[in-house]
Amino acid sequence: MSEITAESVPEFPILRTCPFSVPETYRELEGTGGRIHRVRMSDGRPAWLVTKHDDARAVLSDARFSSEKLRPGFPELSPGGLKALTYFSPFLVNMDGPEHAQARRAVLGEFSVRRINAMRPRIRRIVDAAIDRMLEQPGRPVDLAAHLSQPVPTLVLSAFLGVPAEDLDAIERNTGKMLHEARTEDEQRAAAEALHAHLDLVIAAKEENPGDDFLSRQIDRSRREHGDAADRFELASLVQLLQIAGHASSAAMISLSVLTLLSEPEQLKQLTADPSRTPAAAEELLRFLSITDTGPLRLALEDVEIGGVRIRAGDGVLIPTLPANRDAGAFPDPDRFDIGRLPGTRHVAFGYGAHQCLGQNLVRAELQVVLDRLFHRIPDLRLATAPEALPYKYFGQFFGPVELPVTW
Numbered sequence: 001m002s003e004i005t006a007e008s009v010p011e012f013p014i015l016r017t018c019p020f021s022v023p024e025t026y027r028e029l030e031g032t033g034g035r036i037h038r039v040r041m042s043d044g045r046p047a048w049l050v051t052k053h054d055d056a057r058a059v060l061s062d063a064r065f066s067s068e069k070l071r072p073g074f075p076e077l078s079p080g081g082l083k084a085l086t087y088f089s090p091f092l093v094n095m096d097g098p099e100h101a102q103a104r105r106a107v108l109g110e111f112s113v114r115r116i117n118a119m120r121p122r123i124r125r126i127v128d129a130a131i132d133r134m135l136e137q138p139g140r141p142v143d144l145a146a147h148l149s150q151p152v153p154t155l156v157l158s159a160f161l162g163v164p165a166e167d168l169d170a171i172e173r174n175t176g177k178m179l180h181e182a183r184t185e186d187e188q189r190a191a192a193e194a195l196h197a198h199l200d201l202v203i204a205a206k207e208e209n210p211g212d213d214f215l216s217r218q219i220d221r222s223r224r225e226h227g228d229a230a231d232r233f234e235l236a237s238l239v240q241l242l243q244i245a246g247h248a249s250s251a252a253m254i255s256l257s258v259l260t261l262l263s264e265p266e267q268l269k270q271l272t273a274d275p276s277r278t279p280a281a282a283e284e285l286l287r288f289l290s291i292t293d294t295g296p297l298r299l300a301l302e303d304v305e306i307g308g309v310r311i312r313a314g315d316g317v318l319i320p321t322l323p324a325n326r327d328a329g330a331f332p333d334p335d336r337f338d339i340g341r342l343p344g345t346r347h348v349a350f351g352y353g354a355h356q357c358l359g360q361n362l363v364r365a366e367l368q369v370v371l372d373r374l375f376h377r378i379p380d381l382r383l384a385t386a387p388e389a390l391p392y393k394y395f396g397q398f399f400g401p402v403e404l405p406v407t408w
C-alpha cells in the first residue's frame with residue numbers, strides 16, 4: 001500500500017501527439033511494475049492514474065467513486081475549468097447514485113437500440129448527401145473533416161433532438177466561448193447567460209411547434225413533473241450537454257476512423273469485401289482510437305483498495321480510456337489494429353458502469369453508416385497528406401485531426 005503525495009510524477013492529462021500510439025509516458029509507467037500510478041494535475045494536486053482494463057472497470061462500476069464534479073477536491077483538467085458547471089443544472093455526467101439513476105431513466109428509452117435503428121435510413125440520407133457534396137467539390141484534395149465529419153454529427157443530432165442545425169452550431173460556438181475563450185469570471189458568466197438566452201428561445205420554439213423528437217418528449221415529461229410549465233433551465237442543460245458530449249466526439253471519431261482505415265489498406269480491403277464486418281470494425285476503431293483519453297475522472301468518497309493500492313477518501317482518480325483499451329492483459333497484441341478482433345465490445349471507449357455513454361448506439365449507427373457508404377461510394381478514396389503531417393488537437397476532451405485532406 002502507498003500514500004498519494006505530490007512528488008516528481010507525470011502531469012495529467014498525458015496528451016498524445018500520434019493518433020495511433022499510446023504516449024510513451026504510459027509505457028514508462030507500466031515499466032515501473034505498479035498497476036495504479038501517482039500523477040499530478042495541472043494545479044499541482046496529486047491524483048491516482050488507473051491504466052489497467054480490470055481496474056478501470058472496477059473503479060467505473062463502484063459507487064464509492066463519485067462523478068459529482070463540484071465536490072471539493074474533484075480533479076480538474078485545467079484550473080478553474082469546473083466553474084462553468086455552476087451555470088447549468090447538473091445533468092447525468094455530474095450526478096451520483098439514485099439521483100443519477102432517475103435522471104438517466106428519464107432519457108434512456110430515447111437512446112435504445114430500437115429507436116436508434118429506426119433512425120438509420122435518415123442517417124444514411126444525411127451521410128449520402130454529405131458524400132454528394134464532397135464529390136461535387138471542384139478541386140482536390142477535399143477536406144473530409146469539413147465536408148463529412150463535422151456536418152454529419154450536427155445533422156444527425158439535429159434530427160434526433162429536433163433542434164435546427166444552425167442552433168446546434170451556435171450552441172457549440174457559445175459553449176466554446178464560455179469554456180475556452182472567456183478570460184475572466186465575468187466574461188464566463190456573460191457567455192453562459194447568452195447561451196441560456198439562446199437555449200430558452202430554442203425550447204420556446206419547440207413548445208410552440210412540437211414534433212416527433214427528443215426535445216418535444218422531454219418538454220412533455222418536464223411539464224408532467226413540474227405542473228404546467230416545463231423547467232426550461234433543466235431542459236437547456238440537457239440540450240447543451242448532449243451537444244457538447246455528442247458533436248465533437250462523433251466528428252473526431254469519424255475523421256480518425258477514416259484516417260486509420262486509409263492507413264491500413266489490408267484491413268480496409270477485408271472490410272469492403274465483406275460489409276457484414278462493419279459492426280466489428282467500428283468496435284475495433286473505438287477501442288484502438290479511444291478518443292476520450294483525458295477521462296473519465298472520479299473522486300473517492302471512501303477508502304478503497306484498487307490494484308493493491310489504498311485510495312483514500314478525497315483522492316482524485318483518473319481512468320483514461322486509451323491505456324485501458326491498450327492493456328495487453330485484456331487485448332492480446334493491443335497496439336495492433338485488427339477488425340477481426342473479438343469480442344469487440346469489451347472495450348471501455350464508452351466508459352463502463354452507471355455512467356457508460358448514453359449516446360453509444362447513436363455513435364455506432366452513425367459510424368457504421370459512414371464506413372459503409374463512404375468506401376462503397378468512393379472506392380479509390382486515399383489520403384492526400386500523410387497521418388504524421390496532419391494537425392491534431394483536443395476538441396474539449398476528444399482527440400482528433402483538425403483537417404483531413406483526401407483525394408480519389
Ligand code: HEM
Nearest residue numbers: 092093245246249250253296349350351355357358359363
Ligand atoms: C465517439 C463518440 C463518443 C465517445 C467516445 C463517448 C465517450 C463517453 C464516455 C467515456 C463516457 C463516460 C463518462 C464518465 O464515465 O464519466 C460518456 C458519457 C456520456 N456520453 Fe458519450 N461518447 C461519445 C458520443 C456521445 C454522443 C453522440 C452522445 C449523445 C448524443 C453522448 C452522450 C453521453 C452522455 C449523456 C454521457 C453521460 C452518461 C451518464 O453520466 O450517465 N456521447 N461518453
